[in-house]
Amino acid sequence: MNRLTFFLLAALILCALSLVSAQHQARTLFVALERAQAEERQLDIDWARLQYQQSSLGKSARIADAARAQLRMAPANPGKTQYLSGIVLPPAQPAPASEAEARQ
Numbered sequence: 529m530n531r532l533t534f535f536l537l538a539a540l541i542l543c544a545l546s547l548v549s550a551q552h553q554a555r556t557l558f559v560a561l562e563r564a565q566a567e568e569r570q571l572d573i574d575w576a577r578l579q580y581q582q583s584s585l586g587k588s589a590r591i592a593d594a595a596r597a598q599l600r601m602a603p604a605n606p607g608k609t610q611y612l613s614g615i616v617l618p619p620a621q622p623a624p625a626s627e628a629e630a631r632q
């Protein structure tokens with residue numbers, strides 16, 4: 529009976545240690561899950577902010593303001609426009625669609 533009691537006591541201790549280890553692993557995984565979910569929320573917020581910035585940077589008024597301020601560009605006015613003369617391009621001739629049409 530002494531051996532059976534010792535064996536059962538050893539099995540009980542092993543089961544208890546296994547339970548403690550499993551609970552510790554579950555808590556560790558839960559903390560990692562919470563961190564991943566928090567990071568996901570932060571990435572979603574960053575994504576929405578970047579989409580807003582992209583839409584605001586692509587507006588023509590902002591581009592025009594940047595062109596005036598940073599590049600010192602001004603809208604074209606007729607008084608400053610120079611027209612080139614002497615360049616005459618020949619009229620474009622359409623290419624035949626097939627060889628049969630080219631022969632006719």
